[in-house]
Amino acid sequence: MTLAPTFAQDDTEQQAQEPIAERAILIENVNIFDGKKDAIKANHHVLVINQQIKKISDKSINYQGQLIRINGKGYTLMPGLIESHGHLAIVDNLSNLKHHFDWVEIGVRQAAMAKSWLLDGFTTVRDVGGPTMGLKRSIDAGVVPGPRIYPSGAIISQTSGHGDIRERTDRHPYLESESDEHMQRLGYYYIADGVPQVLAATRNNLRNGATQIKIMAGGGNGSEFDPIDSLQFRPQEMKAIVDAAKDWDTYVAAHVFYPKQINRFIDAGGMSLEHAPAINEATMKKVVNKGVFIAMQMNGLSKELRDSPFNPPYAKAGIIEIQKDSKDFIKLVKQYKPKMVFATDALGDVETQTKQRRFELYERARIFGNFETLKSATSVAGELMLLTNRRNPYKLGKLGVIEQGAYADLLLVAGNPLADISLLGANKQWIDAESPQPIDTIKVIIKDGRIIKNILRYEDENN
Numbered sequence: 001m002t003l004a005p006t007f008a009q010d011d012t013e014q015q016a017q018e019p020i021a022e023r024a025i026l027i028e029n030v031n032i033f034d035g036k037k038d039a040i041k042a043n044h045h046v047l048v049i050n051q052q053i054k055k056i057s058d059k060s061i062n063y064q065g066q067l068i069r070i071n072g073k074g075y076t077l078m079p080g081l082i083e084s085h086g087h088l089a090i091v092d093n094l095s096n097l098k099h100h101f102d103w104v105e106i107g108v109r110q111a112a113m114a115k116s117w118l119l120d121g122f123t124t125v126r127d128v129g130g131p132t133m134g135l136k137r138s139i140d141a142g143v144v145p146g147p148r149i150y151p152s153g154a155i156i157s158q159t160s161g162h163g164d165i166r167e168r169t170d171r172h173p174y175l176e177s178e179s180d181e182h183m184q185r186l187g188y189y190y191i192a193d194g195v196p197q198v199l200a201a202t203r204n205n206l207r208n209g210a211t212q213i214k215i216m217a218g219g220g221n222g223s224e225f226d227p228i229d230s231l232q233f234r235p236q237e238m239k240a241i242v243d244a245a246k247d248w249d250t251y252v253a254a255h256v257f258y259p260k261q262i263n264r265f266i267d268a269g270g271m272s273l274e275h276a277p278a279i280n281e282a283t284m285k286k287v288v289n290k291g292v293f294i295a296m297q298m299n300g301l302s303k304e305l306r307d308s309p310f311n312p313p314y315a316k317a318g319i320i321e322i323q324k325d326s327k328d329f330i331k332l333v334k335q336y337k338p339k340m341v342f343a344t345d346a347l348g349d350v351e352t353q354t355k356q357r358r359f360e361l362y363e364r365a366r367i368f369g370n371f372e373t374l375k376s377a378t379s380v381a382g383e384l385m386l387l388t389n390r391r392n393p394y395k396l397g398k399l400g401v402i403e404q405g406a407y408a409d410l411l412l413v414a415g416n417p418l419a420d421i422s423l424l425g426a427n428k429q430w431i432d433a434e435s436p437q438p439i440d441t442i443k444v445i446i447k448d449g450r451i452i453k454n455i456l457r458y459e460d461e462n463n
């Protein structure tokens with residue numbers, strides 16, 4: 001529908017009457033990694049119309065009309081990357097968030113964070129905790145650059161659960177009247193106990209635009225007062241949350257470490273395991289049978305995590321304990337091949353999150369190989385996003401694949417990332433890494449059919 005402006009004068013009215021022109025990009029002479037197969041299709045051409053991939057061919061494509069033409073020079077075209085366990089609202093350590101940043105500063109830093117993910121080639125982020133709905137809306141409206149976001153809204157936690165990050169001196173939000181805790185007021189987490197409260201928390205997130213729900217179903221290292229092995233939420237509370245999410249045609253993701261936590265969550269109908277490092281064989285079989293996704297971080301099993309100065313002092317003992325209990329994780333994944341998505345759980349400022357995601361790419365590729373890592377960050381993650389069904393904000397096409405009709409979220413990489421993952425910024429260093437620089441081997445980034453980055457132009461000028 002085209003609306004003529006009421007202030008029409010000169011040629012403004014004329015333009016408004018004409019049909020809206022298509023936006024077209026023709027990317028010629030590329031090798032394609034489609035996100036699904038461990039193979040490269042050589043010498044192809046791809047036509048993007050508006051937001052979607054319109055045509056893929058090994059013959060040159062003729063398009064009548066205005067277009068942007070990109071000579072791909074035999075570089076590799078691949079789907080934009082997807083992060084499945086991000087925290088774009090956790091823009092610094094918890095102490096700074098709690099005591100020093102007001103909402104304006106948090107908003108500004110969120111925008112910078114979103115841009116840094118996009119410029120590293122991540123065109124989609126599933127955010128699993130924190131107020132990112134406003135960020136998502138601002139990005140979708142074109143106000144600031146950033147990835148597509150699937151926000152979870154406030155983490156839902158029981159009292160004394162892994163999301164209950166109050167200090168000992170902070171009041172309880174409803175047992176001791178209105179909470180004074182800054183992050184709770186900003187919508188980072190809800191503390192809810194009993195069926196009516198967990199239902200209200202779930203529904204309030206959905207009302208605010210959450211595309212899926214995130215709960216804390218077991219202990220963690222970033223909260224001080226809950227043991228990591230503790231079971232959090234009773235089965236009936238968990239079932240109530242899952243059912244309320246299902247009523248909105250979407251699903252629940254849960255922070256879990258141990259088999260007892262995982263089993264309780266899956267029995268309640270949960271579909272996405274956040275972490276799950278101490279999974280055992282029986283539980284892994286159940287995960288595979290039910291088609292449940294696992295969003296685990298390889299950085300979580302690393303020595304680097306143990307040594308990270310970013311950890312609050314109370315975290316270290318728990319990290320050592322969970323790493324000791326997680327020695328079968330890699331073996332079980334290799335044996336049972338569950339649906340694993342790329343997931344960094346990066347926390348902190350832009351530099352910290354950038355280093356962590358580049359390390360995660362390196363570490364996963366070292367353990368599972370380049371193809372498995374890239375598949376987990378493209379087509380498998382795209383499948384996870386589809387669990388949002390009618391709450392999916394991006395319904396026009398698939399994410400994480402190069403095929404006709406898929407969203408035109410694309411990277412053009414100088415070289416073959418299936419052979420060399422460092423082309424995507426994978427970096428062996430994490431804590432000790434140098435300050436991150438732009439990834440020059442990612443030559444072009446397209447999101448939603450729009451060119452976000454194109455440094456091929458400068459190369460051409462210099463030649």
Ligand SMILES: [Zn+2]
Nearest residue numbers: 085087128345
């Ligand atoms: Zn997390």
